[in-house]
Amino acid sequence: MVERVHGLTFGFPRMDKEAGERRDFLPPLIHRLADLGCEVSVESGIGSGMGYLDEEYAASSRARVVDEDTAYRQDVVVVLRAPIGKFEKIRRGATLISMLHFPTRPARVRHLEELAIDAVGLDTIEDDEGRRLVVNSKAVAWNGLEAAFAMLERRWPQLTSPTRGPVRVTVMGAGEIGKHAVEAATKYANPERSDLLMRYGVPGVEVVTIGRNLTCDDDYLMQRLTATDVLVDATQRHDASVPLIRNGRLGLLPPHAVICDLVVDPYLLDADPPTVRGIEGIPQGNLDRYAFDVDDPAWELLPPEVPTDNRRAVVSCYSWPGVHPKRCMELYGKQLVPLLEMLVERGGIGGVRPDGSFHERAFYRGSLRARSRPVPVRELVGTS
Amino acid sequence: MHKEHGELRDFLPDLIAHLDRIGAEEIVLEEGYGLGVGIPVDAYLEVSGRARIGSYEECLDQDVVVVLRCPDQRELRRLRRGAVLLSMLHYPTRPDRTALLADLGVRAVSLDAITDRSGRRLVQNLEAVAWNGVRAAFREIQRRHPHFDHPSRRPLHVTCLGSGGVGGWAAFAATRYGDPELRESLVASNVPGVEVTVVDFDLTWHEDYMLGRLERTDLLIDATRRADPSRPVVPNAWLAALPVDGVILDLACDPYDLDGSQPVVKGVEGVPHGSLDRYVFPPEDRAYDLVDPRIDTTHRRLALSCYSWPGLDPVGSMRTYGEQLEPVLSVILGKPAGDWDLNGASQVERAVADAEVSRWLSACTA
Numbered sequence: 001m002v003e004r005v006h007g008l009t010f011g012f013p014r015m016d017k018e019a020g021e022r023r024d025f026l027p028p029l030i031h032r033l034a035d036l037g038c039e040v041s042v043e044s045g046i047g048s049g050m051g052y053l054d055e056e057y058a059a060s061s062r063a064r065v066v067d068e069d070t071a072y073r074q075d076v077v078v079v080l081r082a083p084i085g086k087f088e089k090i091r092r093g094a095t096l097i098s099m100l101h102f103p104t105r106p107a108r109v110r111h112l113e114e115l116a117i118d119a120v121g122l123d124t125i126e127d128d129e130g131r132r133l134v135v136n137s138k139a140v141a142w143n144g145l146e147a148a149f150a151m152l153e154r155r156w157p158q159l160t161s162p163t164r165g166p167v168r169v170t171v172m173g174a175g176e177i178g179k180h181a182v183e184a185a186t187k188y189a190n191p192e193r194s195d196l197l198m199r200y201g202v203p204g205v206e207v208v209t210i211g212r213n214l215t216c217d218d219d220y221l222m223q224r225l226t227a228t229d230v231l232v233d234a235t236q237r238h239d240a241s242v243p244l245i246r247n248g249r250l251g252l253l254p255p256h257a258v259i260c261d262l263v264v265d266p267y268l269l270d271a272d273p274p275t276v277r278g279i280e281g282i283p284q285g286n287l288d289r290y291a292f293d294v295d296d297p298a299w300e301l302l303p304p305e306v307p308t309d310n311r312r313a314v315v316s317c318y319s320w321p322g323v324h325p326k327r328c329m330e331l332y333g334k335q336l337v338p339l340l341e342m343l344v345e346r347g348g349i350g351g352v353r354p355d356g357s358f359h360e361r362a363f364y365r366g367s368l369r370a371r372s373r374p375v376p377v378r379e380l381v382g383t384s
Numbered sequence: 385m386h387k388e389h390g391e392l393r394d395f396l397p398d399l400i401a402h403l404d405r406i407g408a409e410e411i412v413l414e415e416g417y418g419l420g421v422g423i424p425v426d427a428y429l430e431v432s433g434r435a436r437i438g439s440y441e442e443c444l445d446q447d448v449v450v451v452l453r454c455p456d457q458r459e460l461r462r463l464r465r466g467a468v469l470l471s472m473l474h475y476p477t478r479p480d481r482t483a484l485l486a487d488l489g490v491r492a493v494s495l496d497a498i499t500d501r502s503g504r505r506l507v508q509n510l511e512a513v514a515w516n517g518v519r520a521a522f523r524e525i526q527r528r529h530p531h532f533d534h535p536s537r538r539p540l541h542v543t544c545l546g547s548g549g550v551g552g553w554a555a556f557a558a559t560r561y562g563d564p565e566l567r568e569s570l571v572a573s574n575v576p577g578v579e580v581t582v583v584d585f586d587l588t589w590h591e592d593y594m595l596g597r598l599e600r601t602d603l604l605i606d607a608t609r610r611a612d613p614s615r616p617v618v619p620n621a622w623l624a625a626l627p628v629d630g631v632i633l634d635l636a637c638d639p640y641d642l643d644g645s646q647p648v649v650k651g652v653e654g655v656p657h658g659s660l661d662r663y664v665f666p667p668e669d670r671a672y673d674l675v676d677p678r679i680d681t682t683h684r685r686l687a688l689s690c691y692s693w694p695g696l697d698p699v700g701s702m703r704t705y706g707e708q709l710e711p712v713l714s715v716i717l718g719k720p721a722g723d724w725d726l727n728g729a730s731q732v733e734r735a736v737a738d739a740e741v742s743r744w745l746s747a748c749t750a
Binding site for chain 1: 402405406500539547548551552553555556559560567570571575576577578579580581582583584585586587589590593703704707710711714730731732
């Protein structure tokens with residue numbers, strides 16, 4: 001095979017987040033770019049949170065281990081979570097690929113534009129039907145439910161008893177995350193455990209999923225809460241200023257019940273309009289701490305105007321996919337490969353056509369360029 | 385595709401434009417291509433100067449033949465040795481056809497066998513299976529329920545068997561009556577919504593639980609993928625517990641085949657097997673009498689079953705398949721079939737190589 005050399009250089013800096021954030025892109029992605037003929041610079045220590053060594057990244061002749069500043073000075077900079085506070089390290093005209101959340105971060109968009117960074121939001125790369133190409137909603141659901149069942153087992157020893165009835169899980173919200181939450185819940189978020197319990201004749205899990213047209217029905221909801229062992233919030237609210245379930249209603253849940261928060265909206269009571277959590281009076285976790293028993297001091301740290309009288313054990317994490325970092329990054333890596341292959345093939349973002357191939361169109365949609373020069377979907381698709 | 389009258393699907397002009405972009409020398413479209421989905425032939429010819437109209441036989445004579453549903457065996461014999469056939473070939477349940485393709489030296493690539501390393505299909509439309517089936521089922525319920533759109537009615541109860549790819553979408557669609565606009569109008573009128581209960585194989589074995597559940601079910605959905613398809617999940621006798629106006633929706637669409645080397649029955653015993661021409665079967669329908677007499681059909685409810693649910697929305701279905709096929713066709717036109725790398729860095733190339741018939745058969749016998 002004739003070896004090709006591409007002029008495009010890539011930089012992979014580390015993330016500078018909470019201690020529990022162990023994710024970085026994995027060596028196979030780096031090697032794939034090097035195989036395409038690109039020079040790839042990775043920051044020293046990348047992947048160390050998952051047990052990888054610098055040498056594993058530098059195994060390709062075109063990959064090298066560098067300091068943070070050098071990693072940020074490449075033509076294309078790829079980092080999973082937005083590198084807040086480090087945008088200035090990126091060269092004008094360079095491309096930044098990251099979870100940038102353009103729609104909800106207008107100040108960030110302005111800042112990137114001022115710095116002339118050609119940014120692409122991983123979370124806004126979408127196909128012609130609006131489906132995200134780089135997404136791990138399955139891990140949100142499975143990791144969250146895994147933590148919920150671990151907490152339930154601690155609080156409710158009958159979980160493994162053949163004499164109990166089916167475990168009752170209520171999933172609020174039936175969208176992308178809710179769909180995966182249903183599947184995860186039917187298997188205790190652990191297929192091996194599900195098989196084992198079935199072999200011992202333990203009844204399985206009954207999952208009830210309800211959409212907005214029932215979550216707003218108070219009579220129905222009161223009845224449902226009394227028959228719920230695990231309550232899952234996977235909603236996408238139209239109005240984030242009002243909770244779906246008031247704290248007073250949580251008293252209807254059995255004392256052993258666990259609340260699984262997959263949405264993880266913050267409390268922003270001073271914003272206009274304010275944002276409150278879907279289930280009122282529960283703490284918010286992160287990768288450092290995401291399981292909260294009823295006597296956890298985390299409740300005392302909530303804003304004092306938020307009622308917390310009724311408490312049940314809660315699992316909540318700002319970044320559920322990060323609970324299993326390697327699995328998460330394997331998936332993101334696979335999802336990124338065809339997009340980066342296309343980017344290299346097109347010689348950089350300047351060559352990516354809004355009416356090009358499937359991956360070009362999706363990548364273009366994720367860019368800041370598309371925000372300033374939007375192209376209607378129909379025109380892109382070109383169907384009659 | 386030369387199938388039942390209700391099968392209207394052909395690929396859309398976008399895919400032809402993609403073939404043109406990636407260097408196809410000539411693209412032959414069968415006469416009448418696209419008419420079923422309401423697209424005039426000019427729309428195809430406009431997107432590529434290399435596209436032309438030809439006979440069905442000419443289409444089969446090309447280096448690469450792309451057709452969603454598999455041609456019959458007589459037509460397969462016409463394919464050139466070494467030609468690539470890209471189609472839904474269902475290798476595991478069609479062993480004779482699979483062997484024939486290998487014997488003919490056709491480089492067949494089964495669309496349903498193109499998967500990533502975690503087994504996820506890259507060419508699939510499970511979403512459409514669920515939404516189209518659930519929408520059709522709720523239309524029947526709406527037609528029969530005396531208070532469907534009245535605020536005084538209780539929430540509707542749906543029981544979904546299976547929580548995998550199809551089941552997840554089915555539960556999602558069912559919370560929205562399979563029709564977001566209908567849902568919005570009912571929400572606006574304060575009509576109680578839909579409660580969907582999902583149960584998987586770790587509960588469906590529990591007869592007492594299942595009988596109690598069926599008694600409270602307005603719509604029973606079979607979205608299972610069974611490890612042992614020779615046994616139903618819901619024996620016909622259990623259907624006696626389902627309310628007389630309950631509805632059964634068959635999304636799994638396994639056939640009845642009691643004489644094959646691996647017997648197959650439907651997940652809900654006694655439901656007729658439908659197609660795009662006929663997929664709604666009231667209890668008194670003659671179709672029940674045509675079910676294999678060895679199958680128990682004593683207890684009957686209104687049932688919906690369709691071999692190809694995505695075909696109910698032909699344009700939407702082909703738009704999805706077309707998008708998924710673009711990277712696959714880039715691999716196929718990019719290098720000869722013998723060079724597709726099973727262990728290469730490109731996941732699409734690996735997936736295509738895995739789905740090629742001779743390699744698939746080798747992997748099965750290894």
